[in-house]
Amino acid sequence: MSEKVNVKSDALLSIRGLKKYFPIKSGVTRKTIGHVKAVDGLNFDIKAGETFGLVGESGCGKSTTGRTLLRLLEATEGEVIFNGENILNYDKARLRQLRTEMQIIFQDPYSSLNPRMTVGEIVGEALLEHGLVKNKKELEERVVSIIEKCGLSGYHIKRYPHEFSGGQRQRICIARALALNPKFVVCDEAVSALDVSIQSQVINLLKDLQKDMDLTYLFISHDLGVVKYISDNIGVMYLGSMAEMAGKDELFENPMHPYTQALLSAIPTSHPLEKKERIILQGDIPSPANPPSGCRFHTRCPKVMPICSTEIPAFKNVGEGHFCACHLYK
Numbered sequence: 002m003s004e005k006v007n008v009k010s011d012a013l014l015s016i017r018g019l020k021k022y023f024p025i026k027s028g029v030t031r032k033t034i035g036h037v038k039a040v041d042g043l044n045f046d047i048k049a050g051e052t053f054g055l056v057g058e059s060g061c062g063k064s065t066t067g068r069t070l071l072r073l074l075e076a077t078e079g080e081v082i083f084n085g086e087n088i089l090n091y092d093k094a095r096l097r098q099l100r101t102e103m104q105i106i107f108q109d110p111y112s113s114l115n116p117r118m119t120v121g122e123i124v125g126e127a128l129l130e131h132g133l134v135k136n137k138k139e140l141e142e143r144v145v146s147i148i149e150k151c152g153l154s155g156y157h158i159k160r161y162p163h164e165f166s167g168g169q170r171q172r173i174c175i176a177r178a179l180a181l182n183p184k185f186v187v188c189d190e191a192v193s194a195l196d197v198s199i200q201s202q203v204i205n206l207l208k209d210l211q212k213d214m215d216l217t218y219l220f221i222s223h224d225l226g227v228v229k230y231i232s233d234n235i236g237v238m239y240l241g242s243m244a245e246m247a248g249k250d251e252l253f254e255n256p257m258h259p260y261t262q263a264l265l266s267a268i269p270t271s272h273p274l275e276k277k278e279r280i281i282l283q284g285d286i287p288s289p290a291n292p293p294s295g296c297r298f299h300t301r302c303p304k305v306m307p308i309c310s311t312e313i314p315a316f317k318n319v320g321e322g323h324f325c326a327c328h329l330y331k
């Protein structure tokens with residue numbers, strides 16, 4: 002599944018053969034006795050200005066993908082081409098510069114904000130660190146401007162995180178990520194901890210900011226309904242690999258991989274009389290330390306065939322921009 006794919010000319014970010022293995026150490030000798038293959042050979046492109054949704058069950062490697070491509074984790078193998086350069090080769094100085102262009106918004110707005118810092122200090126910290134403001138006045142202007150864009154008020158800069166609701170705290174996290182005017186943002190379960198009504202407000206804010214600030218998003222979520230709403234293209238991950246990838250409408254109208262079909266069958270229908278047959282997957286998700294041979298999904302696939310346990314299915318182009326890794330499609 003990690004064959005080379007040509008980099009698209011309109012891609013802001015191209016991921017090629019990306020792997021991230023975590024060593025498993027013996028409890029006694031501390032020697033490495035195996036690896037958790039959290040990300041095991043991913044290929045995908047994200048075009049400038051688009052939102053690429055990454056979905057899959059818990060533990061399939063979504064967050065590790067996001068963190069590795071930002072170099073918050075060091076990759077085991079592969080390339081991350083951003084603006085035409087492989088950033089996995091960047092040294093410390095260039096990496097520091099890269100931090101102004103690539104940012105992340107985390108799931109939990111409670112634990113990711115320092116309770117002892119004011120909103121002004123939180124949002125302004127990176128501007129000071131990167132020397133992007135000349136004086137206190139300019140710092141305050143920049144901070145107020147970004148928090149207002151994120152739906153907060155100028156007077157909030159003097160307040161502390163505990164004085165805000167969950168939705169407002171996530172707005173502070175968004176303001177912090179956008180203060181440096183980045184090009185690319187990883188949103189890792191950015192709305193998952195919020196109430197459903199607040200979720201849609203924050204998603205709409207992210208969409209507005211995307212237009213306003215020319216942002217490109219990698220939107221990670223286990224919630225297909227949310228991903229459908231915000232994404233242009235979607236990748237479905239299973240156990241460290243990409244099972245299927247397509248434009249949003251194509252994926253929802255014509256899911257080809259049995260795993261995607263099962264995930265989509267679990268989304269409740271909007272109409273009470275509309276009947277949908279739910280595909281229940283048997284068995285647990287296998288361990289990424291010891292993934293199944295052949296197709297990783299074969300231990301749970303309702304359409305499994307003899308070839309599936311012996312041969313790894315290639316990640317093939319099965320239609321315009323529609324990729325699928327499954328032996329059902331030759």
Ligand SMILES: Nc1ncnc2c1ncn2[C@@H]1O[C@H](COP(=O)(O)OP(=O)(O)OP(=O)(O)O)[C@@H](O)[C@H]1O
Nearest residue numbers: 023037039058059060061062063064065066223289
């Ligand atoms: N620092 C680490 N050390 C060892 N294993 C790790 C580490 N971080 C993640 N893993 C493992 O890598 C795999 C992928 O984890 P990851 O957090 O990327 O999944 P995820 O798809 O984001 O899941 P979730 O939906 O629960 O957030 C899991 O098996 C996890 O236990």
Ligand code: SF4
Nearest residue numbers: 296299302309327328
């Ligand atoms: S390759 Fe086989 S096991 Fe894997 S998804 Fe396709 S049919 Fe199922």
Ligand SMILES: [Mg+2]
Nearest residue numbers: 063064065190
């Ligand atoms: Mg995660």
